[in-house]
Amino acid sequence: MPRRYTLGRRAAPKAETRARIVDAAVEIFRERGMAAASNLAVAKAADVAPATVRNHFPGPRDLSAAVFDQVLGRLAPPTPAIFDGVAGLPARIQRLATELADFYARSDVWWRAYQREPELIDAWAGGVDRYYREIDALMRAALGDLGEDATALSVVAAVIGPPTYFALQARGASPDEAVGLSVELVVPWLEARARTRGARRHRPKA
Numbered sequence: 382m383p384r385r386y387t388l389g390r391r392a393a394p395k396a397e398t399r400a401r402i403v404d405a406a407v408e409i410f411r412e413r414g415m416a417a418a419s420n421l422a423v424a425k426a427a428d429v430a431p432a433t434v435r436n437h438f439p440g441p442r443d444l445s446a447a448v449f450d451q452v453l454g455r456l457a458p459p460t461p462a463i464f465d466g467v468a469g470l471p472a473r474i475q476r477l478a479t480e481l482a483d484f485y486a487r488s489d490v491w492w493r494a495y496q497r498e499p500e501l502i503d504a505w506a507g508g509v510d511r512y513y514r515e516i517d518a519l520m521r522a523a524l525g526d527l528g529e530d531a532t533a534l535s536v537v538a539a540v541i542g543p544p545t546y547f548a549l550q551a552r553g554a555s556p557d558e559a560v561g562l563s564v565e566l567v568v569p570w571l572e573a574r575a576r577t578r579g580a581r582r583h584r585p586k587a
Contacts, residue, residue: 399437402427403447410448411490415500418444445504453512456488460515461522470525470575471568477523478541478560485543486556492543526575533574540567 405426409418423444424431438444459480467476485492495501495509502509520537521528528534539545541563549559 398427398429398433402429402434402437402444403451406444406448407451410452410501411494414494415445415498415504418448442504445501446508449505449508452491453508456484456491458484458488458512458515459519461519463519464522470527470571471564473523473525474537474541474568474571475560475564477520477537478564481541482546482556482560485546524571527571527578530574530578533571536570537567 402423406418406423409422409426418441420431420434424434427434434444438447459477463476463480464473467473495505517534517538520534520541524530524533524537545563546559549562550556554562
């Protein structure tokens with residue numbers, strides 16, 4: 382009788398081994414930096430052979446990309462779903478600023494590591510570009526009718542983004558105060574912007 386071949390049974394241990402390797406690499410990246418995540422170091426931490434690491438991740442960039450995906454998944458950046466049931470521009474901007482502030486707090490350790498290691502900037506370039514596209518979509522969702530206004534998008538990114546948020550805290554503002562100040566600054570400008578755009582749309586043609 383021929384032996385039954387079950388792909389799932391073989392795939393599961395392989396997936397588990399890959400996950401263990403990525404988990405080990407994440408801890409090395411976090412504690413000692415990318416430079417310390419050699420093939421041998423990752424293999425030792427994951428309790429696998431170096432050849433097993435190479436089998437799953439042929440090159441350092443492959444492993445770095447997997448680490449980025451794992452880290453970002455754990456940090457759980459906000460998605461447009463945060464606006465479900467939230468009506469009105471001021472309320473959406475408040476939700477945006479609050480959720481992003483929570484995300485900044487969760488990701489602070491990794492943000493510092495990213496800035497500290499030039500190698501990470503290069504290795505994670507593709508993932509970071511994807512992340513910024515997702516944040517861009519999040520801000521467009523918050524802006525509603527102003528979502529296609531490039532100027533409005535730029536202003537929101539500047540006022541609610543990490544530089545302003547952390548600059549306010551560096552000047553003594555608490556996280557909640559930094560969020561409140563950002564919202565107070567940007568909402569009136571956005572509302573005026575929306576009124577101006579609305580007036581232009583309804584202006585009679587000469």
